[in-house]
Amino acid sequence: MGKGEIYMEGTKLDKRTKWTYCIGATGRDMAYALVSMFLLTYIQYTMKLTVAQYAAISAIMVVCLLWDAINDPMMGIIIENSHLKAGKFKPWIFMGVILNSIVIICLFTVRPEGWGFVAFFGVGYLLWGMTYTMNDIAYWGMLPGLTSDPGERNWLVTVQGIFICIGQFSVAGLLPDMVAGNAIMAYRTAAIVIAFCFIGFQLLTVFGVKERKRPEKKRTLSLKDMFRIFLRNDQLIVIGIACLLFQIGNGLLIMIGMNFFYFEFGYSVGGSLVFWFTIMYGLGTLLSEASFAELSKKFTRNQIITAATIITIIGYMLFMSVGYILPKSVILLNIIGFLIFFSQGAFNITMIVMLNNTIEYDEVRFHERHDSIISAVRSFATKLASAVDQAVVALILIISNIYAISQKISGLEIQAGTGEITSENVIVQADKFIQTADAGQRFILRLGIVAVPVVAIVAAYILIRRKYIIDERKYEELVAEINRGKGVEL
Numbered sequence: 001m002g003k004g005e006i007y008m009e010g011t012k013l014d015k016r017t018k019w020t021y022c023i024g025a026t027g028r029d030m031a032y033a034l035v036s037m038f039l040l041t042y043i044q045y046t047m048k049l050t051v052a053q054y055a056a057i058s059a060i061m062v063v064c065l066l067w068d069a070i071n072d073p074m075m076g077i078i079i080e081n082s083h084l085k086a087g088k089f090k091p092w093i094f095m096g097v098i099l100n101s102i103v104i105i106c107l108f109t110v111r112p113e114g115w116g117f118v119a120f121f122g123v124g125y126l127l128w129g130m131t132y133t134m135n136d137i138a139y140w141g142m143l144p145g146l147t148s149d150p151g152e153r154n155w156l157v158t159v160q161g162i163f164i165c166i167g168q169f170s171v172a173g174l175l176p177d178m179v180a181g182n183a184i185m186a187y188r189t190a191a192i193v194i195a196f197c198f199i200g201f202q203l204l205t206v207f208g209v210k211e212r213k214r215p216e217k218k219r220t221l222s223l224k225d226m227f228r229i230f231l232r233n234d235q236l237i238v239i240g241i242a243c244l245l246f247q248i249g250n251g252l253l254i255m256i257g258m259n260f261f262y263f264e265f266g267y268s269v270g271g272s273l274v275f276w277f278t279i280m281y282g283l284g285t286l287l288s289e290a291s292f293a294e295l296s297k298k299f300t301r302n303q304i305i306t307a308a309t310i311i312t313i314i315g316y317m318l319f320m321s322v323g324y325i326l327p328k329s330v331i332l333l334n335i336i337g338f339l340i341f342f343s344q345g346a347f348n349i350t351m352i353v354m355l356n357n358t359i360e361y362d363e364v365r366f367h368e369r370h371d372s373i374i375s376a377v378r379s380f381a382t383k384l385a386s387a388v389d390q391a392v393v394a395l396i397l398i399i400s401n402i403y404a405i406s407q408k409i410s411g412l413e414i415q416a417g418t419g420e421i422t423s424e425n426v427i428v429q430a431d432k433f434i435q436t437a438d439a440g441q442r443f444i445l446r447l448g449i450v451a452v453p454v455v456a457i458v459a460a461y462i463l464i465r466r467k468y469i470i471d472e473r474k475y476e477e478l479v480a481e482i483n484r485g486k487g488v489e490l
Helices: 015-046 051-081 090-109 114-146 150-174 183-208 223-232 234-255 257-265 267-298 301-321 330-366 371-399 402-417 423-435 439-467 472-485
Strands: none
Touching: 015 051, 015 090, 015 114, 015 150, 015 183, 015 234, 015 257, 015 371, 015 402, 051 114, 051 371, 051 402, 090 114, 090 183, 114 150, 114 183, 150 267, 183 402, 223 234, 223 330, 234 257, 234 330, 234 371, 234 439, 257 267, 257 402, 257 439, 267 301, 267 330, 267 423, 301 330, 301 439, 330 371, 330 439, 330 472, 371 402, 371 439, 402 423, 402 439
């Protein structure tokens, strides 16, 4: 296809566009995994901060994540209203990746002390969220506009998912094993390398993808319109709240996992064990998503989420029992982790289908269709849940007094960073500090990891079963009514 030509409905995409778009996801999710999974841990184990300063940082993260959830639709409106020569999405992808990469490097390398760091972090984290949103909304917004062919879209989503996993798990799996005894330099190096990977992979998308030209809309939806669409759809509200509850439970085990392994198995060994636990996370999630199509042929969605809820509860109870009733075994923990992640993955993808089905429900009731707006509810719920999780993590660490012990380790890492002591000395001394944590502190840490997800996921399940009415039969009725209105023969 030559320069300036327009992609027609249903045409096949060229290979360059398909692959450069999908591969671009790798760097994005490397960067996102670094910040979302490790920024708070980096602060906890490399900065000397009082409990008040740490609590302030946690509060800042909560506020910024809340704002991040709100500004997604605002960024969408900005992009929709922009008319740039370089394309609808590419300029925002480019500006977003450059600015966000600079912010990432600063967050992991600039180190003022005390309240000065708190102030710096507040500005930096706010800028990180806004610049990432700039890139994120543009990148995902590009996908529906590349092709209308169902086969092409399915291919894009599938291959893109593979590269997302590569990006996430390369960081989540490898970084924990690198930081013990050399945390400041390890995080700094990782931030620089990942930032350049982010830029490199996204530039592939910017220069490789051929954007499809579309006629400009005569009317762009406002924020008022968006909230009106959200609030009028009772089933969207139900599944949106359920998504929020589920995501609160879904992410906590990974977010606080490093602390758990540190305090159960030691500073150096714990980091390496996180790698294998992350592998279980990746395998469990991928296999549940890959098997969903077959499961949905044999079972109803309600049956799938019922089974997923039961298995998830059993998994967390087993996790709670390791070292108390069950033997303290790394292999056993990984098996349990796989069980939890597989069932949570099945629950999650079922909810995504349920959320998407509210689009047709809305169309039948109000004779309007708003795919992208309704789909954005999941992103909103995920970011809002991240804010809650950050607050929960900080609360667990402070209440259990684990944070106080980690600050002693942080002092060692600072000394190692200035060359005062060796990495080996850090590990030896850190393990001695960890051993000062009593059984009660470890129990509180584990109870927080288990109790919050179980309560949240059970609440999500009860809400869906009691209030969500769009089962398979109801959905078929909705589709049939829409087709009749379009004059489609059934």
